Amino acid sequence: MSTSRLPLLDDVVLLTRALRSIGAVLSGESAAHLYLAAATSSRPGQPPRYSALPPQRIEAIVPAGAVEPPGVSSDRSAVADAVRPVLALFTRNVVLADGTEVPTLSREAVLAELLGRGGLAIGLAGTLMQLANDPPIEIDEVRELLKAARLSERFQPLLELVQIA
Amino acid sequence: MGGFRYNRAVAKRFTLLDDAYYEALLRVTTALELSELPFCLVGGGAVQAWIACLRTGNGERRLSEEPVLSASLRGTRDLDFATRTDGAAMLVLLNELAAGAGAGPGAHVLGARSLRLGRIAVSFTLEPDDLSGMSSLYDVFIDSRRPLRLRRGTRPDEVPTIGLEELLVTKLTRRGDKAKDILDLTQLLAALRDTQRSVDFARVRDLVGNRPDALALLDELASQVHGDP
Numbered sequence: 241m242s243t244s245r246l247p248l249l250d251d252v253v254l255l256t257r258a259l260r261s262i263g264a265v266l267s268g269e270s271a272a273h274l275y276l277a278a279a280t281s282s283r284p285g286q287p288p289r290y291s292a293l294p295p296q297r298i299e300a301i302v303p304a305g306a307v308e309p310p311g312v313s314s315d316r317s318a319v320a321d322a323v324r325p326v327l328a329l330f331t332r333n334v335v336l337a338d339g340t341e342v343p344t345l346s347r348e349a350v351l352a353e354l355l356g357r358g359g360l361a362i363g364l365a366g367t368l369m370q371l372a373n374d375p376p377i378e379i380d381e382v383r384e385l386l387k388a389a390r391l392s393e394r395f396q397p398l399l400e401l402v403q404i405a
Numbered sequence: 406m407g408g409f410r411y412n413r414a415v416a417k418r419f420t421l422l423d424d425a426y427y428e429a430l431l432r433v434t435t436a437l438e439l440s441e442l443p444f445c446l447v448g449g450g451a452v453q454a455w456i457a458c459l460r461t462g463n464g465e466r467r468l469s470e471e472p473v474l475s476a477s478l479r480g481t482r483d484l485d486f487a488t489r490t491d492g493a494a495m496l497v498l499l500n501e502l503a504a505g506a507g508a509g510p511g512a513h514v515l516g517a518r519s520l521r522l523g524r525i526a527v528s529f530t531l532e533p534d535d536l537s538g539m540s541s542l543y544d545v546f547i548d549s550r551r552p553l554r555l556r557r558g559t560r561p562d563e564v565p566t567i568g569l570e571e572l573l574v575t576k577l578t579r580r581g582d583k584a585k586d587i588l589d590l591t592q593l594l595a596a597l598r599d600t601q602r603s604v605d606f607a608r609v610r611d612l613v614g615n616r617p618d619a620l621a622l623l624d625e626l627a628s629q630v631h632g633d634p
Contacts, residue, residue: 280476288473289472289473289476290473290476290477291456291473291476291477291592291595291596291599292591292595293591293594293595293598293629294598359587359621359622359625360587360590360591360594360622360625360626360629362583362584362587362588363587363588363589363590363591363592364591365584366479366584366585366587366588366591367588367591367592370476370479371476397583397584397587398584400583400584400585401584401585401588403585404418404479404480404584404585404588
């Protein structure tokens, strides 16, 4: 039995109003965890019903001119820079099992971010593709985002994950 | 943007939660034990066995009693074993296994290194030269085997499996399908964290040797297990 709680969800629930008030969206590893929690009906304050390494921090893409709330790291990745001018196009409302709705970066953009980071983040990308693929992830969109972020060389791991997910 | 959509692969992949896969694992394990050859489960099957063993308290609980397992085992198409014998002896062993009771009509031998048990493909390495790029560690890997306990019913089954540190080494140093290996590494690591099992990273580092990419990934692994920022 998995024994560790997932404090991330508790923190995200507390931060939701602050994120929404400045038009920010959850991104990076923390967004991937949110999708996994939603897909597996994991509840804040309880052990997660999925397996993944915990995120190192809570990240969000903050619109230009806005200031990130305390406890949130501003996402300055290449993918974040690519989507920030059109952030509304890549914003989704993820609904947790307790009903909390969290403004979150689209799965396609989150995948592009994880692939761009490389290393163990690729494992989280694989878990996301395995467990949170309903409706199906738009692979072409991930590719376009990687291209826009000048990370086209990161498309190969995505193809490998598509084969196994 | 649009067009191609990602859907699940057509070819069936299996986990330890699939009866056909588990039965094939037990059948091959039993045959190899009777032969008294040194052997161990390796590859993606070994990753599954370690994760399942860790998360069920070394077989204290049934696989079906651990809800996180279905979300943490990566499906594979085959079972991989490492052993030490010659091709002729292995052919005899595999033919006996395929002809034995319970093997089923879908059992057939495809050479000294390959067997089919219904929908499950089983592959074997027989000697160091079969392990491209790491032949010097072949016997180290086999000698590291641990009898992992897995339980479906009332009694646990023991499956000789490559040691945890050695399994990490094989995953860190593989050259092809890197994404698959990183996915395996992260799931292993998550199981280690959740069960507070320690890893001998010094041994892993020693076995990895002078491979910069693998060492960089190992540093990232170690920081995650120890919870460093």
